[in-house]
Amino acid sequence: MCNNTAMIVELADSPGMSPDEEAFAGQLLDTINKASAALMISVGYRAGLLDAMHDGVARTSEELAALADLDERYVREWLGAMTTAKIVTLDPATKSYRLPAAHAALLGDSAEQGNMASMFQFISVLGNVESRIVDCFRTGGGVPYEAYDRFHEVMAEESDATVVAGLEEHIIPLASGLLGALESGIEVADIGCGAGRAMNTLAARFPNSRFTGFDLCAETIERARDEAAAQGLTNVRFEQKDASLLEGDARFDCIFTFDSVHDQAHPATVLSHIRRLLRPDGIYLMQDIDAASEVADNLDSPIGTYLYTISCMHCMTVSLAQGGVGLGAAWGEQLAIAMLNDAGFSSIETHRLPHDIVNLYYVCRP
Ligand SMILES: C[S@@+](CC[C@H](N)C(=O)[O-])C[C@H]1O[C@@H](n2cnc3c(N)ncnc32)[C@H](O)[C@@H]1O
Structure with a gap:
């Protein structure tokens, strides 16, 4: 060197x-x-x-x-x-x-709004799987979630900084009427909930509402349940579930996905399940990466290289590892809106929040 x-x-x-x-x-x-x-x-x-x-x-x-x-x-x-x-x-x-x-x-500290230190841990998390990624360049396929040492731990810290720290002040106010509804009592889901910090935080803050977190990964579901139990929460539950296999009819008033659509194996299927699980006057709030769908339109992005790198080394490849479409982190606003429309959302607003330069917030209604 x-x-x-x-x-x-x-x-x-x-x-x-x-x-x-x-x-x-x-x-x-x-x-x-x-x-x-x-x-x-x-x-x-x-x-x-x-x-x-x-x-x-x-x-x-x-x-x-x-x-x-x-x-x-x-x-x-x-x-x-x-x-x-x-x-x-x-x-x-x-x-x-x-x-x-x-x-x-x-x-x-990662719990403080605007903290940027915790995201640097992703560089070494990704570096750890470099040899496997190089193999994929030759053979195709992907690297599964479980191959990433510390991914969920670092993701939970990142979620503290971008989601949990901004929930009440910035994110919930994006959807008019949501704060009042949470106070009165509604059914809420978080799909791809990871370590469940958003659901646990909301469950503690809004005792009249009921919260369900779904995630594919057993380790994160266990962590989410442990945190809920440690806080003595009785209005939150976590289920290990493949989001592309979600069943049932409309039963949620609000569904969140935080950074968890673009790395799905079958994102279009997941979006259509979300639409079906949502009550007619429900709200779907999707936080996902802020990028344009075409590389040429991301040349001036302050985080463009980081996004394509994290996508190549993780988001795209975990989807491909499940036999998925490998959408990638920079699927972008234009494709996201087209896919949300296809899933049956006719009203879509997008918002950027000052505490979170990485993501765009889509407030979607049927
Ligand atoms: C980038 S992480 C985001 C986690 C969490 N929402 C957060 O903000 O910290 C994506 C999450 O989606 C989950 N996931 C990936 N594929 C899934 C699938 N097919 N069904 C359910 N969850 C899935 C992963 O296990 C992971 O926890």
């Missing part, structure tokens, strides 16, 4: 290089530096270093290691990466390091 980097630097200095090549060599160096910083943010988040630096106090590596109860040698190397990445500042005279307040505000 070091040899390759040295080679690029040499190339960048090479007098025979065209201006375009020189510019691109610089772009590549910038890319490897930023990819490295992404890994270090994830490490610092998990090791508790970002938390320890949250107060903005300047500390030496020894002081920080003692505060976070970590090995000083590792902390010092991490600080080297974070300082050269311009995330942490260094006072060379005292060899003390500080996380500026503006940076700390965005690299905080």
